[in-house]
Amino acid sequence: MFDALSDRLDAALSEVRSRGTLSEDDIAKAMRAIRLALLEADVNFQVVKSFTAAVKERALGAEVLGSLNPAQQVVKVVRDELTALMGGAGRDLAIAGSRPTVILMAGLQGSGKTTACAKLARHLRGERGMDVALAACDVYRPAAVEQLVRVGEQAGATVYEQGTSGDPVEIAEWALGRARAEGRDALIVDTAGRLHVDAELMDELTRIKKRTKPHDVLLVVDAMTGQDAVNVAERFAEATDFDGVILSKLDGDARGGAALSVKAVTGKPILFASTGERLDAFERFHPDRMAQRLLGMGDVLTLVEKAERQVDEDKARELEHKIRTQSFTLDDFLEQMQQVRGMGPIGSLLKMIPGLGRELGPLDVDERELDRVQAIITSMTRAERRDPSILNGSRRRRIARGSGTSVQAVNQLVKQFGQMQKLMRSLSDGKLPNMSQLVGGR
Ligand SMILES: Nc1nc2c(ncn2[C@@H]2O[C@H](COP(=O)(O)OP(=O)(O)O)[C@@H](O)[C@H]2O)c(=O)[nH]1
Ligand SMILES: [Mg+2]
The missing domain is CATH 1.10.260.30 (Signal recognition particle, SRP54 subunit, M-domain)
Structure with a gap:
């Protein structure tokens, strides 16, 4: 993922890296290249601007670190700032003290919600040994319920569904009751999406939230949609409160860089990255590790x-x-x-x-x-x-x-x-x- 951006950043820094000493000019040149690389990867313009300003300032006044030469200092500064840009220390799910932990999945149609429900269930089961149930609250498309049942089964999760006849809010509440009665560790609620953020969608989401009181509302954002991904996240943030982001389709790359601006624009942390159609293509998102990977320079x-x-x-x-x-x-x-x-x-x-x-x-x-x-x-x-x-x-x-x-x-x-x-x-x-x-x- 992020291969193109990674290559560009690597190229931008490779010249700097080979130098023993750096002039202000060298740094300015490297910053221009980094700026271009980020813009090309579709990172939000404002975000790029403040990012490069921060890097430049720190690189010029670089704190001298023992055995690093000036060029290596610049790489370090870029890494640190990239990490901060993507959310710093990172954040984990809020696992509730009393069962079940409720997680509500939100996002546009096709963003990858249903897939993410199953992936997260599999993750929680594998990593934490949790007994996870899924609630099928996308009742607008018959295929949606079937899909959740299918992937839920693959993930080893129980799926609570009432077909496509019921009301999503009622189903969510009913599913929570069952999860509680059956002593499940977690309930993940799959919801319907729309093609655009609209009032109806937000209203339904708000009502499900009110009834189920989720510990985390996760917004699934399709990284392949570039700038749109950030716009969607921004509009969701305005319309309803959510706690974190799942970046999906990061395997699609190309313009995936937009995703890097999500945290900066919405203030919401990225919790997970989804990197393929298979259920195991899912991982915790660690800003520091991602910065490292983006810079693709393990040695330095x-x-x-x-x-x-x-x-x-x-x-x-x-x-x-x-x-x-x-x-x-x-x-x-x-x-x-x-x-x-x-x-x-x-x-x-x-x-x-x-x-x-x-x-x-x-x-x-x-x-x-x-x-x-x-x-x-x-x-x-x-x-x-x-x-x-x-x-x-x-x-x-x-x-x-x-x-x-x-x-x-x-x-x-x-x-x-x-x-x-x-x-x-x-x-x-x-x-x-x-x-x-x-x-x-x-
Ligand atoms: N390549 C890729 N495809 C994905 C990923 N996540 C979901 N998809 C695909 O995107 C499409 C929509 O996913 P779905 O979970 O149904 O989205 P929903 O409408 O938000 O529930 C499906 O064909 C998924 O297989 C991912 O991380 N990578
Ligand atoms: Mg779905």
Whole structure:
């Protein structure tokens, strides 16, 4: 899926990738190529515009990541932004605490609702061992009920149907009653579609919603229809509330890129991707994995991930080594503190050091206190920082004056540091937790 777009993006970035350094011009050129690739894939124009603006801004001010060269940084930025565009962390179904979980399927005629009902049933059964029932509420076409019965059977789901004579709202309510009575884990309600979003369709959907109180209303959107898919989703969003999107027919590709704008335009997450007529052609939609696949550059992206981890691990290992060898000095203390401050407001510097936070309890070092600590340490000579034991009375008075603090404050810091070293010593006697896990927690 998305082969064409993937190829174009790959081409757009391949030039950038082969460079060691990048000028502003190089980045602008790559951005133009990315923009074209997205537009060609039918991604919504506004979405493309803000996407490329975001990428460009971040690429120009690229955060330097250890072992990545500027070109690789750009790839990383594109990946991150693509992930965000498609929904970031992704979202799962809202599985109810009490049975049954009710899922309502909505969408235009031919979008793939009935197929998606069976696919989802199969998925829930296989992945979660759920006992799933389907409700046949598309009563307008005789073939629709038969179709649901057929695919439902294939999926190992029970199908509740009353042929084509009943009222869809009544059938939905009746099916829910049965699902409850029979203790089913989930009920998926198949509904009728229209060729266009119209008032009648919305009204019926709203009434079924009211009666069955679904935990998730999923809109099935045909990715093959390009921009129309997004327009449909937008109009559904205006007319009725839904919770998430199933993208169908992603195997059709070509203009499938439109689907990438669904989240940006409607604000609704894509939960599943349907990629063929067979029931097993169905998967959870993971924005991060999709971005990866779209960029089709596993090698570089793996490198990006490794570099991200490496930075944290390097620091953690160094700190760990210092603690083990008891060579943690006031300079390291200062560096740690600055690093932690760079990460934003914090409660306590010492909590950074595994084991210490717990042993010392809440310290609540506030930002002002950190300023003071920093002033004191930077007022020390190098020798003093390395070995605070040489700090006699006159040195302490000098430091207090130099840092604009008091002798008490200097004393307190020296004492705290001494306690910290003592703790570190005991920690390094085998009680030291794995620092890379704690510091590099990604
Ligand atoms: N290629 C492809 N065809 C699909 C997919 N999902 C559904 N279809 C086909 O699209 C047509 C309409 O699907 P259906 O589930 O009946 O749509 P409904 O009218 O919304 O219920 C059927 O021929 C399905 O086999 C998909 O992911 N890929
Ligand atoms: Mg149908």
